[in-house]
Amino acid sequence: MNNVARHVIRAAVFAAALGAAAAHAASIKISCVAVGQELEFCKATAEAWAKKTGNEVQVVTPPNDASERLALYQQVLSAGSDKIDVLQVDVIWPGLLGNHLLDLKPYTKGVEKDHFEGFIANNTNNGRLVAMPWFTNAGLLFYRKDLLQKHGQTVPVTWEDLSASAKKIQDAERAAGNDKMWGYVWQGRAYEGLTCDALEWVASYGGGSIVEPDGKVSIRNANAAKALQMAASWVGTISPTAVLNYAEEEARGVFQAGNAVYMRNWPYAWSLAQSDDSVIRGKVGVAVLPKGGADGRHAATLGGESLAVSKYSKHPAAAADLVMHMTSAAVQKDRALRGSFNPTIGALYQDPEILKANPFMGELYGTFTNAIARPTTVTGPRYNQVSNQFWNAAHEVLSGRSRPNDALMRLEGALNRLSRGGKWQ
Structure with missing residues (x-):
């Protein structure tokens, strides 16, 4: 050859x-x-x-x-x-x-x-x-260590503490020339992120899990109403009105630009805040989300x-x-x-x-291992409708279009109709 x-x-x-x-x-x-x-x-x-x-x-x-x-x-x-x-x-x-x-x-x-x-x-x-787990999350409170120290504040334990601290620092910073400063930014858009935030508020005040493991719709109660009223009081005072259209990245953008004292977000925001080009690098602390009053609990959505x-x-x-x-x-x-x-x-x-x-x-570590789950297991294939009804009700209260009790009464009716008498599956 x-x-x-x-x-x-x-x-x-x-x-x-x-x-x-x-x-x-x-x-x-x-x-x-x-x-x-x-x-x-x-x-x-x-x-x-x-x-x-x-x-x-x-x-x-x-x-x-x-x-x-x-x-x-x-x-x-x-x-x-x-x-x-x-x-x-x-x-x-x-x-x-x-x-x-x-x-x-x-x-x-x-x-x-x-x-x-x-x-x-x-x-x-x-x-x-x-599915194979890739990363886990729980809602966290990010805060400006330097601003809390400057204004003699400690990390807030309750939502009432946060409201007062955010207002004090925001007003002082604005008086000193930073008219873009806000006290608290979070996820207020009508989407799944608001379900996460609002469930944290409700659970922290002892207001239940929207739908309980036995299938009962529990959201219409005084503690849930108190939680939503507290959050609504932030809009236009310590939180910009635009927060009603914020998702995770909009909140992070304001905080990372140095224009917010506190932020609710997921852990991913930490490394970005600490990046070389971040104006708040080295100035950020992370804590558990506040409790709903002295008798409440710390609650972070899983x-x-x-x-x-x-x-x-x-x-x-x-x-x-x-x-x-x-x-x-x-x-x-x-x-x-x-x-x-x-x-x-x-x-x-x-x-x-x-x-x-x-x-x-x-x-x-305990915050991540003990985070509260959304009512997905009990509501099964109807969870997405449940969440949609919940975030819309919360958004109505936050935007001032409805009072908490009225919104929760309508939400209860809608969820009971969805559950077909408590039989979700």
Whole structure:
């Protein structure tokens, strides 16, 4: 055989090998939300997996608004579409989307036992593990350490303390020339974020969980009304009227620009506040959210995100492998160090590097493990309607269009109709 023939055969063998590799390579479409640094981190981790495995990834950016993102997912999944292989899902969605998601148990090799037990239970639908926990969340109070010290204030224990402290510092700073200063910023838009904030207020005053575990609608009570009235008193006084259209990033924008004393947000805001280009770097403290009066409790809504695989994916094994990579201990540690994303793996809360980068993760560990859940389990597929009714009622009170008692009476009626006599499922 001459050299030319050998080259031809080698080329043919090489081409065949390439063809086989191409045939086995998968192109996985993953949805990555763009709140804060999420998109950047998600994209980089997915691309690292693709490089390691020889597959391809395409990043799809869904709406940041959780309600809009859920609607998009429901539309895509209901159509049986393979437009998205890996979905970033909110902690409240496994029950809503579970029937459309792949059981990941055959792909986990048992690592789910390393994650918070409650989160794994949350992601289990009819015995199927439909999502792997990625990061956990709980509402936190961020505050300007320098401004509290300057004006002789301590970290507020109750919402009444916060209202007084925020007003005092806001007025003093404005008198000194900063007319953009506000006392408190939070999430007041009519969306799922307001459900999180308002549930914290209601629970902190002992006003229940909207719908109790036994299915009873409990939201119409004096403590819930008191909580909403307190929050409404902030609008236009210590909070800008524009807060009624704030989501997480709008609140963070005001706080990180140095124009707010206090902020309610999720842990991701910490690393951004501490970034090199942040004007408040080194000036921020983090604490538990205030109690509802002296007899109240500290209450933080449980949040967090998981990764799931659509059962309509053409490459389920590759998609599941990507999910296992992105939710691994190594990736969760990297995200905690660089982006202050709270891990869902308990052992990482003992990691000295993580605790040095995010002191609050150790100090407020109980806040994350004891966070209050939204009533997703009891209301099942109707949760989204329940939340929609709740956030709209809260928004009516905050905007001054309704009194608390009237709004809660209408909300109670709407939820009782939804429950069909307490039978949610």
